[in-house]
Amino acid sequence: MTKPKNKGRTWSDWLTDKVLRAVIIGTKILPYDQRVPIMGTLTSRLIAPMAGYIKRADKNLAYIYPDMTLQDRQRIARAVANNAGRTIIETYSPKGLMQKAKTSTVSGLGLEALQNAKLQGKPVLLVTGHYGNHEAPRYALTAMGYEIGGLYRPMANQFFNEHYANTMADISGPVFAQGRRGTAGFVKYLKQGGIAVLLFDIYTRKGVTLPFLGKPAPTALSAADLALKYNAILIPFFGKRREDGLTFDIQLDAPIDHTSPEQMLTEMNTRLEKRIHENPEQWFWIHRRWRKKVR
Structure with missing residues (x-):
């Protein structure tokens, strides 16, 4: 099989999507108050590192805060990924998000x-x-x-x-x-x-x-x-x-x-x-x- 040439359709995009789909389907089985933090954890520990998001967030932080330590940048980058994961599953859970809103x-x-x-x-x-x-x-x-x-x-x-x-x-x-x-x-x-x-x-x-x-x-x-x-x-x-x-x-x-x-x-x-x-x-x-x- 040849690698897709279209931007946004690389094998990395395909794999990231498959992992996200599986995680979303799996977490949606859980009650809302459990699925949101679990999705945040899975995103920060699995999906974001695999997709290169932690590395990109770290570079952006270093660009804006050049005096920030690597330890602080990594901590914030992981928290960013956690928040992103929570936001994704919340978007896929409109009834639960509405109740929290x-x-x-x-x-x-x-x-x-x-x-x-x-x-x-x-x-x-x-x-x-x-x-x-x-x-x-x-x-x-x-x-x-x-x-x-x-x-x-x-x-x-x-x-x-x-x-x-x-x-x-x-x-x-x-x-x-x-x-x-x-x-x-x-x-x-x-x-x-x-x-x-x-x-x-x-x-x-x-x-x-x-x-x-x-x-x-x-x-x-x-x-x-x-x-x-x-x-x-x-x-x-x-x-x-x-x-x-x-x-x-x-x-x-x-x-x-x-x-x-x-x-x-x-x-x-x-x-x-x-x-x-x-x-x-x-x-x-x-x-x-x-x-x-x-x-």
């Missing part, structure tokens, strides 16, 4: 702005990063009666994405896959006064270079562009995982002022950076955020 606290200056926008029928863009569980805030707000749509980026591992995409099923509002058709649907939903979620902390080849954690990072301006074009309220929100590993503190920050796209994204980065510095183990250091510098 209902018990999570929701606070922040952005909550009142969201409530007012809903009453007035104004479009809202809720922007977030891969921090804690980035889906938890949407579940928590859904439990409060909000309809929230979303635009998601297909995963690089195409084998895994084929079944992961099914977990993006509508729990509140419509969910669109990034691409021409999906983006068009997302924009239409927003224009009609919808509330929608967009992640902004992923490497974008054609993005504008802005500082992120003190290093230049290509950044998509799409969230700011949409907010300006459709006069949408731009609210950063985050789902920090609590120490129990199962519930979250959901915080909606004050809305970001409409200025220039670059200034707005810089402010969004600043809001996320603050949380990363406070709890680095909760951000997805596995991403190639500074791709040309860290491989």
